[in-house]
Amino acid sequence: MGRVLAIDYGVRRTGLAVTDPLQIIPGGLPTVETPKLLAFLRDYLAREDVERIVVGLPKQTNGRDSDNLPRVRTFVLQLQKTFPSVPVEMWDERYTSVLAQKTIQQSGIGKMARRNKALVDEVSATIILQGWMERRV
Numbered sequence: 549m550g551r552v553l554a555i556d557y558g559v560r561r562t563g564l565a566v567t568d569p570l571q572i573i574p575g576g577l578p579t580v581e582t583p584k585l586l587a588f589l590r591d592y593l594a595r596e597d598v599e600r601i602v603v604g605l606p607k608q609t610n611g612r613d614s615d616n617l618p619r620v621r622t623f624v625l626q627l628q629k630t631f632p633s634v635p636v637e638m639w640d641e642r643y644t645s646v647l648a649q650k651t652i653q654q655s656g657i658g659k660m661a662r663r664n665k666a667l668v669d670e671v672s673a674t675i676i677l678q679g680w681m682e683r684r685v
Contacts, residue, residue: 550599553592554677556641556669557603557620558582563669565677569597574677579666586630593631601627601634604641604676639680641672 552571556563562585564577580588592598603624606614620638627636 550597552600552602552677552680553589553598554602554639554673554680555604556673556676557585557606557616557623558669559616559619561666561669563666563671563673565670565673566596566598567677567681571681574674574681576670576674579669586626589627590630593634598634601631601636602639602677602680603627603636604672605638606641637680639676641676 549570551569552567554565554574556565560582561579562582563579565574566577567574577592603620606616606620608614624636624638627634
């Protein structure tokens with residue numbers, strides 16, 4: 549069984565999360581600058597057995613497409629071309645940033661650390677992955 553990798557794709561930064569090899573526990577990976585993302589993924593997938601990639605589907609709270617959706621769809625096409633043997637699935641990411649900020653705030657992390665947008669992206673990717681994992685059960 550391979551890992552499942554979740555991606556919270558952003559214009560500047562991209563949050564990443566991954567399961568353990570048994571797909572029981574999700575955990576965050578370091579946030580990556582988006583222009584360096586494909587290079588990071590090539591390296592990561594060369595080292596780790598990833599059986600599926602889950603990409604956050606950016607929708608507005610009313611269900612309409614967000615402004616970032618065309619960029620995400622283009623990125624998904626790049627993923628499918630670059631890693632043709634790894635299935636790519638999109639997962640609704642509505643409210644993940646809000647949930648990530650609340651989670652960080654409730655964790656007791658200091659005010660300055662809570663302003664770290666890279667941490668919000670990482671936690672958002674973990675929430676996307678957790679939601680995808682819960683759907684399987």
